[in-house]
Amino acid sequence: MVTAHRRHPSRSGSPWLLGLLVRLLLWGSPGAWASYLRRSSSCTPIPHHMALCYDIGYSEMRIPNLLEHETMPEVIQQSSSWLPLLARECHPDARIFLCSLFAPICLDRLIYPCRSLCEAVKRSCAPVMACYGYPWPEILNCSKFPADHELCIAAVSTDENSSSRRMPRASCKDCELEEASTAREILENLCANDFAVKIRILRKNTTTTISDFDLDPSKVEVLKHGPLLRTEIPARLQQWLDIDATCVHNIMRGTHAGVFVVSGEVQSDKVVVNKAYAWQKKNRNLHQAVRRWKHHRCPEQAGRKV
Ligand SMILES: *[C@@H]1O[C@H](CO)[C@@H](O)[C@H](O)[C@H]1NC(C)=O
Ligand SMILES: *[C@@H]1O[C@H](CO)[C@@H](O)[C@H](O)[C@H]1NC(C)=O
Ligand SMILES: *[C@@H]1O[C@H](CO)[C@@H](O)[C@H](O)[C@H]1NC(C)=O
Numbered sequence: 001m002v003t004a005h006r007r008h009p010s011r012s013g014s015p016w017l018l019g020l021l022v023r024l025l026l027w028g029s030p031g032a033w034a035s036y037l038r039r040s041s042s043c044t045p046i047p048h049h050m051a052l053c054y055d056i057g058y059s060e061m062r063i064p065n066l067l068e069h070e071t072m073p074e075v076i077q078q079s080s081s082w083l084p085l086l087a088r089e090c091h092p093d094a095r096i097f098l099c100s101l102f103a104p105i106c107l108d109r110l111i112y113p114c115r116s117l118c119e120a121v122k123r124s125c126a127p128v129m130a131c132y133g134y135p136w137p138e139i140l141n142c143s144k145f146p147a148d149h150e151l152c153i154a155a156v157s158t159d160e161n162s163s164s165r166r167m168p169r170a171s172c173k174d175c176e177l178e179e180a181s182t183a184r185e186i187l188e189n190l191c192a193n194d195f196a197v198k199i200r201i202l203r204k205n206t207t208t209t210i211s212d213f214d215l216d217p218s219k220v221e222v223l224k225h226g227p228l229l230r231t232e233i234p235a236r237l238q239q240w241l242d243i244d245a246t247c248v249h250n251i252m253r254g255t256h257a258g259v260f261v262v263s264g265e266v267q268s269d270k271v272v273v274n275k276a277y278a279w280q281k282k283n284r285n286l287h288q289a290v291r292r293w294k295h296h297r298c299p300e301q302a303g304r305k306v
Contacts, residue, residue: 043106047072052079052086053103056095061103066112067139075102090125092157097121100153101140114152118142175247177260178275180282186261186289189275191298193263194226197233198279198290201241201248203256213241213248219259223293227266236271237262244273251276261286 041062048054050072053061069075079102086095100113119142126136146152190196200219215238222230241248252258259279264272277286 041110044072046103047076050076050079050103052082052095053099056099056103058105060106062106062110066101066104066110069102078102085125085129090128091121091123093117093155094121094125096153096156112145112152114148114150114154115142115145116148117153117155118145120155175244175250175273175276177251177253178277180277180285183285183289183292186277186286187292187296190224190263190289190293191296193224193274194265195228195233195271196223196261196263196293197221197237198223198259198261199237200257200259201252203252213252214238215241216257223261223290224263228271236266240264240271240273247273251278261290 041064043060044063045059046054046056046061063072063075064070065075067078069078079098082098082102086098091097097113097117100111100117104110118140122136122140122142129136148154198219198221200216202214202216204214215234217234220234220237222233225233228236251260260276261279262273262276264274266272277283279286
């Protein structure tokens with residue numbers, strides 16, 4: 001089995017991969033691995049408009065690839081359909097897994113992803129794909145890939161003791177930070193939703209590649225509690241941070257901490273955030289709306305304007 005140190009598979013240069021490659025190259029012993037290069041296969045640079053795999057940590061790939069795409073335009077077109085999934089960060093090794101197939105590293109033999117890597121990525125990503133109505137495709141059927149005692153590309157972000165590490169849980173909720181609209185629109189939104197809270201979100205200080213988020217409990221300002229008890233709001237929002245990790249990631253945009261006004265609805269077992277506004281100085285409409293909220297009267301009926 002090929003192992004690698006647990007490192008952040010960053011989108012820019014990937015030192016872990018170089019380490020991995022050195023190991024692979026030194027793994028000279030023939031025999032254990034019985035996969036032969038197709039005679040027609042050739043090495044070619046990974047073009048930078050192949051966003052899925054450009055900058056993955058090596059610069060050349062084999063074509064046809066392991067998914068039997070014959071030409072670069074085909075590779076690029078097929079691979080780009082995976083970018084939205086990658087953006088959901090459904091698994092830290094999803095990119096490595098996909099690129100091992102779409103842009104196989106150019107060594108003297110073909111190296112497939114390990115079955116365990118496929119299964120780990122599938123476990124996290126298949127539910128996210130299902131949210132969008134896509135089944136896990138047969139071309140990625142994990143039983144095709146070699147068992148871990150063979151030479152193969154193993155998971156990078158897991159280790160023996162990682163079972164307790166939290167993966168982002170599948171969330172079908174896609175959300176973006178709202179642009180600052182007018183104060184009036186913001187007030188209408190607060191009226192239309194079950195709850196509205198100003199909160200501070202902190203990125204947890206972890207060494208894993210998964211972003212986890214915490215609510216700063218000292219910075220919770222309830223604007224509207226609706227059917228919730230004020231006292232239960234922090235816990236319910238923390239649950240939202242855990243469940244909708246990908247949504248929260250969108251909102252946080254790579255920052256370590258941020259203040260937001262979030263509003264949403266209460267569903268039977270969870271709260272769902274519909275809108276999030278960043279609390280920033282330049283966002284005057286938001287400041288104004290929050291100031292006016294205390295004295296604001298919502299229309300009795302949904303749909304009627306103030
Ligand atoms: C994957 O392939 C195996 C063997 O080829 C087959 O038995 C299995 O049903 C396939 N799995 C799925 C989900 O299609
Ligand atoms: C993994 O856990 C076992 C026992 O739970 C421990 O002995 C071992 O040192 C741990 N390994 C690492 C790499 O943390
Ligand atoms: C995270 O934890 C490490 C080690 O505990 C510490 O050195 C570092 O300053 C922390 N970073 C933040 C942002 O708290």
